[in-house]
Amino acid sequence: MQTADLIQEARRQAEICNACRYCEGYCSVFPSMHAGRAFTDGDITQLANLCHNCRGCYYACQYTAPHEFELNLPGVLAEVRRDSWEAHAWPQPLARRFHSHGGAIALALVVGFALILWALRSLGGDGEGFYAALSHNAMVAIFAPAFLLPLASLAISLRRFWRTVGGEKIRLSHLTAAIGMAGKMKDLAAGHGEGCNFEDEDRFSQARRHVHQAIMYGFLLCFAATSAGTVMHYVFDMPAPYPLFSLPKLLGLSGGGLLTLGCGWMVALKLRSARELGDAKAWSGEVGFILLLGFVGLSGLVLYGLGSTALMPALLALHLGAVLSFFLLTPFTKMAHGFYRLAALVRDAQRKTAN
Template sequence: MQMQPDLIAEARRQAQICNACRYCEGYCSVFPALHRERAFAEADLTHLANLCHNCRGCYYACQYTAPHEFDLNLPRALADVRQDSWKAHAWPRAFADLFDRSGVAMAALLTLSFALLFAVAQGVRPESGEGFYAYMSHGLMVAIFAPAFVLPLLTLVVSLHGYWRSTGAVRLGLSDLGSALRSAGRMRNLEGGHGDGCNFEDEDRFSHARRYAHQAVLYGFLLCFASTSSATVMHYAFGLEAPYGLFSLPKLLGVPGGVLLTIGSAALAWLKIKADPELGAQGAWGGEMAFVLLLGAVGATGLALYVATGTGAVAWLLALHLGLVLTFFLLTPYSKMAHGFYRLAALTIEAGRQRAGTD
């Protein structure tokens, strides 16, 4: 699907000025990639936009921002293109636009609706079972969550494939993917040009707060995913059914994962409230905040469920937690969760282009 031409035109105008200035050459991965080009096709601008981590350091260092006649605001221009690139490949596009505008309300409505359905489903709970399975059968959970996980993932794969083709990616190798994974894991592009962090919070105040919050969310999410995966293997491969003890692999992975996810999401939400909205994607604040709040709520309710084991609170906490998880899965192709995959793709493409340029 075609991206919005006005957003592309504005990003091209600003990229051409930045290419002539080159003051921000060492700030992040965007500028070496930008300075490699002489003209900027839509694919080039899409690639630059998904490389950008919106740390905003370049904006506060720029001498051509308003009231200068050039009126540069590269973080916003790239954020607009980046957001549009995800939506251009999402299906259906109208749903992605709605989530951008009213993400918090949409996520809240879906969560409450699903939680109510899960609460009603507990009325047909199994006659026997332990832990969560005393409230809802394992078969019912699998029947709901298997397609809710797989179908949005397939949608995201199709979307990502369209993005990958649109950028004209070079032939890539495992070393390029490894380089991208190291950069993403370290959050290298949030370190700032001199390693002092970025200016996301308040103009001249350099800080690593956003980088650390992103790392907490990333590693918390990966630990929670590993916890669920290990429980699945234990259940089907070894016949070891939940509930699991504190020193079991699912709990050793899931508890610290939930803590990191909750703390990191709360920090990102706080930073987003403090940040200047004029330097981000226009009209996407609701969807971005909804995604962060969903992640944090999933982590927090998961921890609360563990703490509440054996009490009467488990019934309603389980319904709420499952409602949040189902909402998160279904909104994945339209939420900022997609940006993790797109950004990893952009970092991989950039590693390949850098390697090709030195061969």
């Protein structure tokens, strides 16, 4: 479906939902939807990025097929959401390609980068532990651009998105409200607090909410571990390797465990869910990204466990290849959803303040 047709179909369904109002308390989408009577393209984009695809509204709706209205709001908003990421992404062609061929692209990049990093070990290291296989300077030279370039890409993309949804000047109260909603993932409780129907229409479950939290906090713990190691290296002149009971190791191991568990659980939930209630065209990209992120956590744990063996150089190359692939693909994968959703929550906080 073309973008204009997709927006028009989402608008049609939103107008019916706005007239019905049965699902008003389900999540942030419906209060925001019911705040107006007409929907611009920007309004539809905003609603799509507020949606968490919990699917509770679909199973509660009396106007789904075989009714003549044929409502599938979670499905159409999922398509609009993916289309909005592709439309605002920079550079745009990479986003469209990943969403349709995500698994193959992620695998090719991990293997390709791992082989390159394996070859670089011939240059020799400059320290102990992992630095004996790949020098600290080489790691910085590789990963600093790989971290900063995606951030620049995301900044451009989010600026475009903010203009589309009519975003205003951000206040601290807007930001704190949005972060609070994102941290609790309240919308995945589907309003009544019993959870959503993502895996089974007849069963409410908090599983998807807990999985999202495991992945989010696992990622944040891993990022905190890297940040702690950076501070210890440059500020306190304490280079790696670090002992088990050190901040980088404790944060990294707990974060890697949560990432691995959360991503594996998420794939299991997606396999049990109905694809037609999401964006079927982006299924490969979504699963490919989840598996990539889970492999980052798992390979890090394996590397820690076998880091003192002869397998260390190969495991290090594989782990760093996965990390490098993850960073470079972040603006074009489901990872971007976290940034867009936070922006949508900030915009929703502005709407509440204005009202």
